[in-house]
Amino acid sequence: MLLDRLHGAEAYRAVLAFLVRQWRTRLPLVAGVVAAIVGSTLADVFLPLFAGRLVDALSTADRTAARGDALLAFAAMAGLGLITLALRHVAWALVVPLTLSTMQAVAQAGFHRVQRLSTDWHANSFAGSTVRKVSRGMWALEGLNDTLLLELLPAFTVLLGTMILLGLQWPVMGLVIGLGSLVYLGIVVMLATRVIAPAAQLSNVWDSRLGGALSDAVGANAVVKAFGAESREDARLARLLGKWNRRTHRTWMRITWSITAQFALLLVLRTAIVGTALWLWWTGAASPGDVAYVLTTYFVVHGYLRDIGSHINRVQRGVNEMEELVALEAEPYGVADRPGATALAVTDGDLQFEHVTFHYAGHETPLYRDLSVHIPAGQRVGLVGRSGSGKTTFVKLVQRLYDVTGGCIRIDGRDVSGVTQASLRAHIAIVP
The missing domain is CATH 3.40.50.300 (P-loop containing nucleotide triphosphate hydrolases)
Incomplete structure (x- = not known):
């Protein structure tokens, strides 16, 4: 099987290349989603800046002089909130037709190809497993669209925007956030691709076998009854369920340990950022409002970083669930129309x-x-x-x-x- 040759980075490249080909046929929708979600995310990046200015205005002794600054910061925060709300709605509204049309096309193309694969391929493939590969890949695409466009893209936008914004004012703070985020992302990607992905790939293989066994046993129930083979089918399913249980347990435990490691890394990053903010305040390089700005920014970054780990894990699962469908696309037909083939018109039937x-x-x-x-x-x-x-x-x-x-x-x-x-x-x- 072609799938046996798809491992690690190769599987990611194959699946993501497949997804990009789908996006290219729907560029206006993809561009609309990207523009809307990036715009809404940039509003999130600037929100902590005005929160810090509001704190500085409120802490000023001359309240009359600071009233205008406070109202301006408040109005900016309210406006940014409305922009975020409106643009996020646009992004989610556009991703609905994008995803539905892509899922429909992928399911149709998968069925079209399976129908035309060789007779030998069908003779050596369980129908139930094939159906499971197509349907699971179709629904995995829905998760990948949401995760890549609506979750990972804004997360990286926040990280880059925050690093630049803070780095322009305090280079050391930009360096701490930039390096900390890169280390965190590198470890999360390594855990997803090198630790979780191999286990998930094997558990998906057994999930396909389990679905195929159930489908084919139910579909051939008349034959099972004719031979009094119900107990044999029960025993066969029990063996498959046992193997599936062990493979899935291993995958889920690796995910659990990965999530714990991600939270530990975030704790280290939080300590580094808060400690740097306090150092800037002690040295007189930051006001109380600046510290509030940094802390508010960190809470925004923390939320996105925490979710990035989950998003990357979802991408990994989506890739694992789609790779069997992508492998079907690359499966050779066996017997295909030759170049220049023309339609047959039978006149006599000799x-x-x-x-x-x-x-x-x-x-x-x-x-x-x-x-x-x-x-x-x-x-x-x-x-x-x-x-x-x-x-x-x-x-x-x-x-x-x-x-x-x-x-x-x-x-x-x-x-x-x-x-x-x-x-x-x-x-x-x-x-x-």
Whole structure:
């Protein structure tokens, strides 16, 4: 399976590249979401600045002189709050059609591709697992859109804006916030990609197997009953559930330890920022309002940093849940239309096998070797033979569900390998 080759950073690249391709087809919506959410976030960045000015105005001995400054700071805070509210609403309103249209397109494309994968692929894949991969990937995309555009993007905007704003006034404070945030983000990304992701990938594989076992057992219940195999299916499901339980427990415990580590890092960062603010006050480089500004800024940054850990974990889970769907997109068709293929127009229905050789993948002995058959138009032919002699394969080759190894098959003189499969199968039907 292609999925077996997708690990770590490669899986992230494949899934995120897939998501970017979806965004490119919806650029106006994506641009609207980005502009609105960045604008609302910048309002959050400037809010602590005016909170600090308000504190300075309120702490001034001459209340009459400071009244104007206080009212101006208050009006700025109220205005920024309204801007944040309005722009966030616009961003969330725009992300709804963006996500719904993307989910619809991804589900449709996934189904389209699965329908056209080779007969061998379907024979070796559980239908229930395939359905689970497509549906889980579709819903994971909804979470990735929200997390990347509405949560991670504003979080990074706040961090960058705060670092610049504080750094312009106190370079040491900008350095503390910048370096602390980079260390925190680096450790969080490492935990998500190197610790949680491998475990989550395995638990998702067993989740797909569990879904496939349930779906196929229920779908084939008549056969199960016919053989009195209910107890066997119960035991089989119990084994799968046991494996799924162990894999999922490991994943969830890694997430739990990761969250604890993130909160410990935030505690260290908070101590460093508050300590720097006190040092600036002791040295006379900051007023009480400045300290209030720094503390308010920290609470804003803390909220975004704390949530960044959760957002990165959600991105990691979304990537793990989408990688099976992305792997389906890269799965080769097996039998595909050749370049320049044209539609088949059957006029008479004359069928010829010309020196056809064919063997299934993995079989050394050909099923057919130099087979030549001519069935004139209008003739009715019955194929008789023992099981496995190639009766069904004969018709499947006519439909080009498989490509012949040698020779060719012609309908009304046209080689079926040079016509579109849709037109070929529109003329030839199998009722199994």
